[in-house]
Amino acid sequence: MTRNNVVTVLDPRGQPSGVFGRRSSGDNPGTILSPRVRPVDDRESMEKLQMAERLDTLEGKLIYLVDVGFPGSKEFLEELAEWFKENMPSVKVVYKQKKFDPYSDDPELWEEIHANKGDGVILGVGG
Amino acid sequence: MFLRYVFPPHPVGFIPKEKLRGYVDGINPVSGKPLMPEMVEALTKPLTEEEKNPVIEKRPKRPRLLPPDTEENLYRLFIENGWTDGNPIILPTEERVAEMLTGTDRDPQEVIGRMSVTTHQERLEYTVEKVAVIAVMAGCRPEHLPVLLAIAATEIPAFPSSTTSFSSMIMVNGPIRHEIGMNCGLAALSPFNYANSVIGRAWTLMSINFGDARPGDTFMHSLGHPINYNNLCHAENEEDSAFEPYHVEKGFKPEESTVTLFRGWNYNGINLGPAKAMAEALKRQSSMGRAGTFIMDPLVSAHLKDEGFKTKEELRQYIAKEAETFPQMINFIVVGGQTNPMWALTDYTPSITVSIDEWIPKTGIKKDEKPIRMPQPVLCKDGICGI
Numbered sequence: 001m002t003r004n005n006v007v008t009v010l011d012p013r014g015q016p017s018g019v020f021g022r023r024s025s026g027d028n029p030g031t032i033l034s035p036r037v038r039p040v041d042d043r044e045s046m047e048k049l050q051m052a053e054r055l056d057t058l059e060g061k062l063i064y065l066v067d068v069g070f071p072g073s074k075e076f077l078e079e080l081a082e083w084f085k086e087n088m089p090s091v092k093v094v095y096k097q098k099k100f101d102p103y104s105d106d107p108e109l110w111e112e113i114h115a116n117k118g119d120g121v122i123l124g125v126g127g
Numbered sequence: 128m129f130l131r132y133v134f135p136p137h138p139v140g141f142i143p144k145e146k147l148r149g150y151v152d153g154i155n156p157v158s159g160k161p162l163m164p165e166m167v168e169a170l171t172k173p174l175t176e177e178e179k180n181p182v183i184e185k186r187p188k189r190p191r192l193l194p195p196d197t198e199e200n201l202y203r204l205f206i207e208n209g210w211t212d213g214n215p216i217i218l219p220t221e222e223r224v225a226e227m228l229t230g231t232d233r234d235p236q237e238v239i240g241r242m243s244v245t246t247h248q249e250r251l252e253y254t255v256e257k258v259a260v261i262a263v264m265a266g267c268r269p270e271h272l273p274v275l276l277a278i279a280a281t282e283i284p285a286f287p288s289s290t291t292s293f294s295s296m297i298m299v300n301g302p303i304r305h306e307i308g309m310n311c312g313l314a315a316l317s318p319f320n321y322a323n324s325v326i327g328r329a330w331t332l333m334s335i336n337f338g339d340a341r342p343g344d345t346f347m348h349s350l351g352h353p354i355n356y357n358n359l360c361h362a363e364n365e366e367d368s369a370f371e372p373y374h375v376e377k378g379f380k381p382e383e384s385t386v387t388l389f390r391g392w393n394y395n396g397i398n399l400g401p402a403k404a405m406a407e408a409l410k411r412q413s414s415m416g417r418a419g420t421f422i423m424d425p426l427v428s429a430h431l432k433d434e435g436f437k438t439k440e441e442l443r444q445y446i447a448k449e450a451e452t453f454p455q456m457i458n459f460i461v462v463g464g465q466t467n468p469m470w471a472l473t474d475y476t477p478s479i480t481v482s483i484d485e486w487i488p489k490t491g492i493k494k495d496e497k498p499i500r501m502p503q504p505v506l507c508k509d510g511i512c513g514i
Binding site: 047 | 139
């Protein structure tokens with residue numbers, strides 16, 4: 001094969017799979033290191049996930065500030081709570097820390113928020 | 128599904144309260160708009176039609192072959208498309224990939240995994256043949272392919288996209304170490320062994336091409352990491368270790384060949400000293416908390432036995448107690464050439480140990496008639512060299 005000969009080579013890139021995500025399991029937070037045992041989502045199931053309808057106003061509403069666990073999240077959300085207290089005092093904010101690592105689901109917390117008739121969630125802060 | 132995001136300035140961790148308050152009262156650096164009104168709007172502005180009917184773009188399937196071109200143009204294409212690590216590659220021609228595939232009995236079109244360097248992006252799927260393509264690019268020979276297939280099947284990328292700049296480590300155990308000429312002894316972690324070098328690099332190229340690593344888009348390491356080039360690929364020095372091999376400790380048989388993948392950030396220098404010094408070093412280590420893997424020369428393992436630690440488990444229990452951590456967060460591996468009783472503390476923790484044997488052809492490792500080997504270390508045999 002000389003330098004100017006035309007050659008054919010194989011494509012090195014992986015194929016799109018329609019599979020997304022590498023959530024770790026809330027039951028076993030250590031699975032963050034092993035994608036083989038983590039649940040995944042496919043395109044179709046993700047497209048079915050609907051955003052919640054927005055609130056008409058925040059006045060008088062119960063808003064959860066959910067800390068995902070990255071460094072600084074708690075402190076940032078505390079400042080956010082202060083802002084609401086000073087600028088929108090009718091908004092009731094509740095701080096909660098999500099269980100396990102930032103990638104894990106926490107169904108119990110979502111249940112708790114529903115049960116307490118939470119109106120909205122601010123989730124943060126991404127790392 | 129869509130989500131609404133509002134971006135404060137970075138970082139938010141480890142900075143004064145007053146600065147965080149400034150973020151809250153300040154501007155979203157991405158949109159250029161005041162942050163809190165945006166936050167309120169994200170919760171109150173009605174959903175758009177697009178948000179109500181989310182559609183995730185379907186990326187087209189890629190053809191198996193790239194359009195034919197000259198070697199020079201294809202080489203440029205691979206570099207300019209970000210399909211390499213920037214170092215020279217071997218172009219994966221059909222002929223070379225076919226030869227590489229003689230390194231396994233598995234069906235070339237068998238899908239063996241899906242990988243993404245990001246947590247929520249689409250994972251790219253790959254076959255045995257795709258791994259062979261990467262193996263050619265990295266400079267591997269068919270004898271290395273079973274190790275690469277075992278690594279690929281874990282679906283674990285060498286460098287997940289964390290802004291904290293992760294790095295990884297590969298360690299091979301069992302008979303395959305010697306069959307493919309890996310180095311577990313003198314200078315095992317240095318660039319003096321062909322198999323260690325190309326296997327480590329191939330995992331990097333897999334992570335780029337299967338994990339879809341694209342800096343600034345899917346890959347957000349802030350500093351990056353030099354270990355990402357080769358992933359500290361080595362074999363364990365089972366023969367000279369005073370302790371049982373790592374894979375045996377994990378439940379595999381001594382005659383099984385395995386590969387273990389570790390993840391963390393730092394290789395925290397070289398140290399001397401007994402178990403107490405090891406515990407003190409672990410106690411000082413902050414990046415991953417008090418978790419880590421000690422990489423020790425065989426001489427260290429012998430000294431630790433002399434100290435009275437009959438097994439790794441006894442040593443683990445002692446260090447955990449002294450360092451005030453959990454025993455299961457401490458690991459030991461034995462590597463090196465016995466020229467100095469040194470150990471290194473890393474903050475790596477094991478992700479997975481998997482068998483390589485299922486990827487080896489029934490007839491055994493496919494070796495070249497004259498396998499490629501770099502010079503073996505010249506060791507002092509007569510005691511006059513002063514070591």
